[in-house]
Amino acid sequence: MEWLGLRFGELSNGSALLLECSHNGFLVLLAYLIACAGSFATLDMADRLRHTEVPRARTRWRWTGAGCLAVGVWAMHFISMLAFEAPVDLHYDLVITVASLVIALAAGCLAVDCMGRPTISWLQFLCTGVGMGLAIALMHYVGMSAIRSHAAMYYDPALFSLSIGVSIAASLATLGIIRHFRSGNGAMQHVLKLSASLLMGAGFVSTHFTGMNAMNMAMHPGHMFAPVTTNNGQQLALTIAAVTLMILAGSVSAAIADKKLQGKEHDLQRVNALLSQLDQARASLQHAAHYDALTNLINRRGFNQIFADKLLEQQASGGKLAIMFLDIDHFKRINDSLGHAAGDELLTVIASHITHAVRHPDDVVARFGGDEFCVLLALEQQQDAEHLARRIMQRMTAPISIAGRRMVMTTSIGISIYPDDGTTSEELLKNADLALYQSKDSGRNSIHFFSPSLRTRATLELQLEEELRHALREGSGLELFYQPIFDLRSGTVAKLEALIRWQHPQHGWLAPDRFLGVAEANGLITELDSWVLRRACRDLARLSLAGHPSLKMAVNCSASTLGRDALPGEIADALAKAGLKPERLELEVTENALMSNIASTAGLLNQIRELGVSLSIDDFGTGYSSLAYLKRLPLDTLKIDRSFIQDIPASPQDMEIVQAIIIMAHSLRLQVVTEGVETLAQYEFLQSHGCDYLQGYLLSRPVPLSQLGPVLDRLRQRQDPAVGRVGER
Incomplete structure (x- = not known):
């Protein structure tokens, strides 16, 4: 019986001479090692696919894994064919041999499809394994059909079927191992990967030699034995092995290099993330160090820095500055009677009043602590400071609803002028504070500018x-x-x-x-x-x-x-x-x-x-x-x-x-x-x-x-x- 160019059953002529064939042990071992190397490279590509998140890179490693599997299996098959020794001259058809490589690539593509899916059902897994096994078996028998010889080849149907079963089993096992190594972790990963490669290689080699064992070669009467020409099969096998190993080694090296590069990129990303967090923390600390948490106004420390910068600007331009100290009159009564929560709410409202009273975005409003505020503004004439102070006092007359009560607060204000009342921030703040105490001593709810007479307190x-x-x-x-x-x-x-x-x-x-x-x-x-x-x-x-x-x-x-x-x-x-x-x-x-x-x-x-x-x-x-x-x-x-x-x-x-x-x-x-x-x-x-x-x-x-x-x-x-x-x- 003949099917798809393959002859099955007993020899058609009982007088045909059955040929004694054998295999070169060295090339058989070499074929096994090539199969193991291809399996190891495929598992390495699966590992890279697991650790890669970039779509382009995933596609690249997916196809590289398919190529490694296809090249490894095909090279194993072809070297095993070269290991086959018969008493007749054997040649190989180049076109059919290349066709077998294309079929091997198709088998690799099926494996790639399984590798690339995040999840796969048992039915999909079974169908993919069967398809991959049939493709590998087809590659094997297409490759064997490339043999050209005077002898006829017959296949044992039972062993032929067994070889297909072995191919399917080996393919299912291969897919299972690949998917495991896409999600596996641990210190024993490399040892397990090497062991799995040896098992996968054995499965592919078993597929090939089960098929080879199913084949018998015979010479019919009337055919003369052609003399066996010089056999360069071993040299060709070594060449194919060397080229295959170079391809696989290049792929593995690329995977290792990419893994190191990705590790460095991840380290760099972590460093960048830490630096970003550090910058955010520094900004938060800077804000906390220079801003009042309750009113979100600048605090004393932040004010002092801005004040120093403003002084340098005015020294260069010859301008004037006003420093205005404000203290809320009888604020302690609010805390004592209504509680600190009401006091905090009142301070927030007062801070808003002061902020909306300033005339220019460059004017600085700060909370020094408690119920004490400070305003810094550039002056064209001294009356500007008094006008701003009166605007603040006018806004303070608006009733404020706190804790179910409506109240009107007043403020005492002290003002010092640069450069008339001092040339340093310390001196100007001190003089503004002296003017503030003068406002309090005068019955509160008033404005006082610093004057030399206030130095009496310093004298005291x-x-x-x-x-x-x-x-x-x-x-x-x-x-x-x-x-x-x-x-x-x-x-x-x-x-x-x-x-x-x-x-x-x-x-x-x-x-x-x-x-x-x-x-x-x-x-x-x-x-x-x-x-x-x-x-x-x-x-x-x-x-x-x-x-x-x-x-x-x-x-x-x-x-x-x-x-x-x-x-x-x-x-x-x-x-x-x-x-x-x-x-x-x-x-x-x-x-x-x-x-x-x-x-x-x-x-x-x-x-x-x-x-x-x-x-x-x-x-x-x-x-x-x-x-x-x-x-x-x-x-x-x-x-x-x-x-x-x-x-x-x-x-x-x-x-x-x-x-x-x-x-x-x-x-x-x-x-x-x-x-x-x-x-x-x-x-x-x-x-x-x-x-x-x-x-x-x-x-x-x-x-x-x-x-x-x-x-x-x-x-x-x-x-x-x-x-x-x-x-x-």
């Missing part, structure tokens, strides 16, 4: 400085007041905070905020701190003799004093002269003092801690401390500033902040003191949320040493300081 400050020097030198007028610090766990007074007061000859008792600024500005603060330290230690020794041996003393330390290397020695000397143990002294430093020079501060604090003195961070939350540094400093106590407690329980936000600070401090193994406690509700809130100590008018006002004994006795007798103390001043 100078006089105050001289008098403070005299008080320190003579040891007269200065006094320490003490405020108890209550231990919520033991229900006793555990500490006292030493607070300085000055009994001025003309002005009476002065609070620290009246003269500490003068002391800091004129280099007296270090001497003042030293006086407070010595006096506090002496008074604590007296209290010990009076029956209070366990009390600790908290003494404040300024930033200037904290920067002195001699401080540990001075502390040790003060303790020794008073006969006190270091454990009874606690040094309080502010956030800003800690962070002003973190390197030297940390070393100095460690020296103080080695003495046995406790360390406390004061006014926490009002400065700019970094937790990254805070956790490395040898601190014992964290003191929450009164600004966070004064609106509790009316302010849920402040309550959340205080809770967070307490939790954070305890996580850093710091004890927590809350100052400014004045109400029973505040006391109960702090007690319920784990605060360690409290301080404030609920216990006692600061009192001099002579009045401290009765206060301590009263608090010792009363376990709950809140009972009967609400509202006591």
Whole structure:
């Protein structure tokens, strides 16, 4: 029987001579290696297809994978044909041989279609595998039909069918392996890929040699054996193998190079993305650093930068500038009566009024903090500043609806002029501030320009400085007041905070905020701190003799004093002269003092801690401390500033902040003191949320040493300081 040019069944003539044929073992091994190489290259292309997202690149690697599979299978087939050895002369038809290569490409295209689909059903998978298997079998038998010889070729139908089945099975297995390596991952990927290539190569070789085993060659009577010519099959096979390996190696090399390039591109994209995020973060930080979060106006820092630039412009052009300070009259009443939320809403409306009142886009409106605003504008004549100030005051007369109430706010304004009132930003801002205070002193809701007469205040400050020097030198007028610090766990007074007061000859008792600024500005603060330290230690020794041996003393330390290397020695000397143990002294430093020079501060604090003195961070939350540094400093106590407690329980936000600070401090193994406690509700809130100590008018006002004994006795007798103390001043 003959079908499609192939003869099937037994030999047609019993007298025909069956030829003994064999295969060249070296070429068979070479064919297998070529099949494995083609399979490996195809799997590599599938891997590249998985990692490529660009459509053009996906198309390129899809067709490269098809070519690798087709070339590998066809080269394996042709080298195996060259490995076939018969006792007759064999030749190959070039056209039919090329046709078999085209069929191999068709098989590769079917594999490509399967590789390129993101999902494929079992039916599609089965149909593709069967089609690919039939194409490979067709390539094999078309290639065998290219043999030209005097001998006749007959095929065993059973083995012929088996070869087609093997081809289909090998194709299905190949497609399954390819799809696995499109989605596989792991460190064993390359080992698995090599193992899979060996299995795929074995499948293709099995297809070929099953078909070859189905073929028998015979010489019919009357045909003479043609002499076998010189066999160059091995040389041709080596040539085909070399060319095929070069093609496959080039494809794999291109895939490796593309993978590295894509990796670099991905790295570059990640770097660009990180840089973009960094730029966005920098822009956000820049905005946060220079703009007020509530009103979105420029803050003090941003204003100072713009002010410096404007001064340079006016210096070059000879123009004038006006600096206008605004303060909202009686704003504190809004916070006290309606709450901070209403106060924030009011500030937003006022900021809008001021912004809409300015005449030119180049005019700068800033919020310096609280209810204080500043306006900077270029002048053609001095009246322009007054006109703008009056426009602002006119807009302020419009009723504002806040928290269900309609109210009219007023503002006090102080103005200084460049260059008439100063040539530097510091001088001009200071003079505008002096003019603002003049407006307040004049009954508020008014406008004042700076004038030389306002320098009287500066003169008074100078006089105050001289008098403070005299008080320190003579040891007269200065006094320490003490405020108890209550231990919520033991229900006793555990500490006292030493607070300085000055009994001025003309002005009476002065609070620290009246003269500490003068002391800091004129280099007296270090001497003042030293006086407070010595006096506090002496008074604590007296209290010990009076029956209070366990009390600790908290003494404040300024930033200037904290920067002195001699401080540990001075502390040790003060303790020794008073006969006190270091454990009874606690040094309080502010956030800003800690962070002003973190390197030297940390070393100095460690020296103080080695003495046995406790360390406390004061006014926490009002400065700019970094937790990254805070956790490395040898601190014992964290003191929450009164600004966070004064609106509790009316302010849920402040309550959340205080809770967070307490939790954070305890996580850093710091004890927590809350100052400014004045109400029973505040006391109960702090007690319920784990605060360690409290301080404030609920216990006692600061009192001099002579009045401290009765206060301590009263608090010792009363376990709950809140009972009967609400509202006591």
